[in-house]
Amino acid sequence: MKAQAxxxxxxxxxxxxxxxxxxxxxxxxxxxxxxxxxIFGVLFPVFFFxxxxxxxxxxxxxxxxxxxxxxxxxxxxxxxxxxxxxxxRAGTYERLIATPVSLKAILAGDVASGVLFGxxxxxxxxxxGLTLTESEVSSPALLVCGIILGALAFSSLGxxxxxxxxxxxxxxxxxxxxxxxxxxxxxxxxxxxSQMPAWARWAAPLSPLSYASALIRSGxxxxxxxxxxxxxxxxxxxxxxxxHGACCFHRRWRARAL
Amino acid sequence: MTGAAVIDVQGLTRRFGPLTAVDHVDFxxxxxxxxxxxxxxxxxxxxxxxxxTGVIEPSEGTASIEGHxxxxxxxxxxxxxxxxxxxxxxxxxxxxxxxxxxxxQLHGVARRQRIRESERLLELTGLADRxxxxxxxxxxxxxxxxxxxxxxxxxxxxxxLDEPTAGLDVKSAxxxxxxVRDMNSDGLTVFLTTHNMEExxxxxSRVAIINHGRIAAVDSPxxxxxxxxxxxxxxxxxxDEAGSVANLAAIEGVRQVSTEGRFRRLYADxxxxxxxxxxxFAAQKGVEITHVCTREPSLEDIFIELTRAGPGEGT
Numbered sequence: 001m002k003a004q005a006x007x008x009x010x011x012x013x014x015x016x017x018x019x020x021x022x023x024x025x026x027x028x029x030x031x032x033x034x035x036x037x038x039i040f041g042v043l044f045p046v047f048f049f050x051x052x053x054x055x056x057x058x059x060x061x062x063x064x065x066x067x068x069x070x071x072x073x074x075x076x077x078x079x080x081x082x083x084x085x086x087x088x089r090a091g092t093y094e095r096l097i098a099t100p101v102s103l104k105a106i107l108a109g110d111v112a113s114g115v116l117f118g119x120x121x122x123x124x125x126x127x128x129g130l131t132l133t134e135s136e137v138s139s140p141a142l143l144v145c146g147i148i149l150g151a152l153a154f155s156s157l158g159x160x161x162x163x164x165x166x167x168x169x170x171x172x173x174x175x176x177x178x179x180x181x182x183x184x185x186x187x188x189x190x191x192x193x194s195q196m197p198a199w200a201r202w203a204a205p206l207s208p209l210s211y212a213s214a215l216i217r218s219g220x221x222x223x224x225x226x227x228x229x230x231x232x233x234x235x236x237x238x239x240x241x242x243x244h245g246a247c248c249f250h251r252r253w254r255a256r257a258l
Numbered sequence: 259m260t261g262a263a264v265i266d267v268q269g270l271t272r273r274f275g276p277l278t279a280v281d282h283v284d285f286x287x288x289x290x291x292x293x294x295x296x297x298x299x300x301x302x303x304x305x306x307x308x309x310x311t312g313v314i315e316p317s318e319g320t321a322s323i324e325g326h327x328x329x330x331x332x333x334x335x336x337x338x339x340x341x342x343x344x345x346x347x348x349x350x351x352x353x354x355x356x357x358x359x360x361x362x363q364l365h366g367v368a369r370r371q372r373i374r375e376s377e378r379l380l381e382l383t384g385l386a387d388r389x390x391x392x393x394x395x396x397x398x399x400x401x402x403x404x405x406x407x408x409x410x411x412x413x414x415x416x417x418x419l420d421e422p423t424a425g426l427d428v429k430s431a432x433x434x435x436x437x438v439r440d441m442n443s444d445g446l447t448v449f450l451t452t453h454n455m456e457e458x459x460x461x462x463s464r465v466a467i468i469n470h471g472r473i474a475a476v477d478s479p480x481x482x483x484x485x486x487x488x489x490x491x492x493x494x495x496x497x498d499e500a501g502s503v504a505n506l507a508a509i510e511g512v513r514q515v516s517t518e519g520r521f522r523r524l525y526a527d528x529x530x531x532x533x534x535x536x537x538x539f540a541a542q543k544g545v546e547i548t549h550v551c552t553r554e555p556s557l558e559d560i561f562i563e564l565t566r567a568g569p570g571e572g573t
Contacts, residue, residue, distance in 0.1 A: 012333070015366050016333075018363075018366065019363075019364055019366070022360065022363040022364055023364075026349070026352075026360055029351075029352065029356075030349060030351055030352065090347060090349075090350070091343070091345045091347030092347045092348075092349055094308075094313055094343065094347070095341060095343060095347055096364075097312070097313055098311040098312060098313055098336060098339075098341045099336060099361070099364040099365060100333050100334075100336040100337035100364075100365060100366070101333070101364055102332070102333050254313070254314065255274075255308075255313075255314040255315070258308070258313065258314070
């Protein structure tokens with residue numbers, strides 16, 4: 001019997017991982033093109049960027065890393081806050097959690113959906129930056145690391161923010177923007193962290209975007225406020241903490257959300 | 259109950275703050291049974307089903323599905339069941355076929371099997387020619403058929419049906435009942451929650467009646483009838499409306515007389531003896547009887563009787 005236990009565990013893990021990929025596919029088919037995802041995930045960062053850039057004497061290549069980090073921040077964290085409330089309202093959530101898929105696998109699928117959405121859309125600012133400016137990628141490894149780990153942390157945050165028992169996607173979107181927007185302004189996107197006021201410099205380490213931004217800047221050969229090793233570590237920590245929190249709160253509030 | 263218990267519920271309780279929605283409920287469902295779960299609105303039916311299907315956790319007590327505790331082994335217990343909720347909550351923006359395939363994939367059904375089974379079930383439920391249509395284009399009846407397809411494609415051991423025919427057109431309701439009965443004949447255990455007493459009477463081999471969160475009775479409809487002997491009666495229709503209720507009450511053995519349209523109901527402990535007395539009565543009065551029969555209490559009568567009591571008085 002003892003010899004069988006690991007096999008069963010591996011089989012269970014394999015089944016749950018497969019189920020998570022089914023969730024990703026479902027989310028991609030159903031939610032990637034929903035208006036709130038496109039508005040908060042794509043239009044928001046574009047207009048933020050334009051509002052920041054216009055009339056300021058900043059070299060275009062200086063702002064490409066920030067633009068990429070901001071786009072990743074909004075896109076990766078836009079899917080989670082939409083999927084769960086949307087499914088609660090449609091009544092499909094109850095059927096989903098009655099399937100033999102663990103809550104962890106469902107949420108992992110939601111996180112992966114955000115990572116995929118954010119990573120794929122980040123190709124747009126990279127392509128624009130490399131084509132239209134003199135930006136160069138000096139360290140592809142750091143850039144990819146920043147995009148993937150950043151998307152993982154941001155998407156996990158999005159899934160965590162979807163936990164409160166609200167059946168209206170707009171309520172959750174409001175909550176997510178209440179969290180995302182303040183963090184955006186203390187993360188060194190619009191102004192290098194070293195030039196920010198003291199209180200903002202204290203707040204910057206609390207934002208996962210600060211680390212993703214620094215890592216992406218390093219990928220483009222620009223000096224980051226935090227060293228790359230610390231960025232990798234902190235993004236991994238944020239991803240784990242957010243995902244664990246998402247599992248706890250989704251489980252706790254599941255009954256109230258039905 | 260015949261056969262081994264595939265659903266075993268012991269002292270199952272669920273509280274929402276100060277409200278006890280389900281209060282120490284006990285029952286078992288045997289393999290291959292078609293088990294009805296009846297109760298008035300707010301009695302605790304849906305909460306019980308949600309606990310059994312792992313959607314919410316019990317506050318107290320245990321429930322197991324095919325031997326797997328729903329709290330300790332939620333994934334394993336859910337692997338044996340499929341749910342058709344009252345609300346046809348299909349994915350509206352997915353095609354009919356994708357909806358079915360999605361559920362099959364989430365249950366880990368092998369590719370070849372899910373393709374074969376989905377085609378067979380879509381054919382069986384009259385949805386084959388709508389496979390490519392988006393689910394939002396379907397009527398309520400067709401969406402409920404789709405829900406049934408999506409549940410059955412997972413090849414469950416136990417099928418939970420929550421008011422599956424509520425508000426449906428006659429054709430869809432009949433089709434769903436027929437498919438469920440056929441699957442039950444092939445060995446599928448069915449847990450049917452319904453308000454429709456005729457449906458429960460027609461389909462269920464055993465029923466549980468829940469009231470104010472507590473089980474009022476669990477038995478076969480025929481054995482439950484013996485608990486409500488007071489509801490046995492003779493039903494009679496006279497050719498003209500001259501048969502006065504007051505006179506009918508004078509027949510020996512008649513306890514009470516009621517009128518339902520043209521039908522007069524003579525409640526009695528021994529309906530057969532009253533029927534004989536009724537024939538003599540009609541002959542004496544020169545009244546023609548066009549219809550007479552003895553009636554056992556219906557499941558509806560039993561339900562009304564057992565749910566009339568307040569909390570804790572029904573058992």
